[in-house]
Structures are given as C-alpha cells and as structure tokens.
Amino acid sequence: MTIAIIAHDGKKAEMVAFIKDHAPLFQQKNIDLIATGTTGSHLERAGLEVKRMESGPMGGDAQIASRLVEGKVDMVIFFRDPLGKHPHEVDVNMLMRLCDVHNIPLATNQAAAMRFVKTL
Numbered sequence: 668m669t670i671a672i673i674a675h676d677g678k679k680a681e682m683v684a685f686i687k688d689h690a691p692l693f694q695q696k697n698i699d700l701i702a703t704g705t706t707g708s709h710l711e712r713a714g715l716e717v718k719r720m721e722s723g724p725m726g727g728d729a730q731i732a733s734r735l736v737e738g739k740v741d742m743v744i745f746f747r748d749p750l751g752k753h754p755h756e757v758d759v760n761m762l763m764r765l766c767d768v769h770n771i772p773l774a775t776n777q778a779a780a781m782r783f784v785k786t787l
C-alpha cells in the first residue's frame with residue numbers, strides 16, 4: 668500500500684517525532700511512502716525511504732491528489748497546522764475533498780494518525 672505523508676511547517680517537528688516512534692511500521696516491505704517535498708526531506712533524514720513530490724506550495728499536494736485520483740494512494744496522513752496561513756490553501760482543500768470523493772482515509776492530526784497506524 669502507498670501512504671502519503673504531509674506536514675505543514677508548524678507541524679513538521681511533531682510529524683518527525685511521530686514517524687520515528689512508528690518507524691518499523693512505515694518501513695514494512697509492503698508499504699511505499701510518498702510525501703510533499705520538504706516533508707519528504709525530513710522523512711529521509713529520519714531514515715525512511717520516500718518518494719518526494721514538489722514542495723506543497725509548488726504543487727506537491729496537487730501531485731499527491733492526482734495520484735490519489737488514479738488509485739495510487741491508499742492512505743493520507745496530513746499533519747495540518749490549523750493556526751497557520753498557507754498560500755496554497757486551495758490545493759490543500761482540493762486534496763482533502765478528493766480523499767472524500769474517492770473514499771481514501773485521511774488523518775489530519777496526530778490522534779487520528781495514531782489510530783491509522785494501528786491498522787498497518
């Protein structure tokens with residue numbers, strides 16, 4: 668299965684800690700990770716293999732959305748920063764909408780992500 672990992676800047680530290688805590692699950696052979704650009708760099712530094720898209724503001728969320736529409740993404744973990752302002756909010760909303768359109772599980776905070784990883 669393919670899991671998309673995304674984190675807004677204000678949540679990247681939280682995301683890295685979360686990923687490190689659950690690294691053995693994310694490193695399983697049957698799991699491929701994709702991520703927006705900067706999030707992906709953080710994941711690589713944490714020792715994970717990940718396919719990196721463009722940075723979010725440059726279209727990375729849109730790339731992930733496109734793959735999702737093609738049936739190539741099975742789960743999205745998106746640590747959103749609800750207190751931040753994002754120039755590409757329209758892309759973020761599109762991605763979340765398409766998760767609903769295509770019935771793809773989407774975790775937008777750590778508590779939800781914790782439950783998701785229990786299914787891996």
Ligand SMILES: O=C(CO)COP(=O)(O)O
Pocket residue numbers: 673674675676702703704705706707721722723724727728755759
């Ligand atoms: O902005 C993002 C999600 O909307 C995340 O993008 P980066 O991982 O490139 O910072």
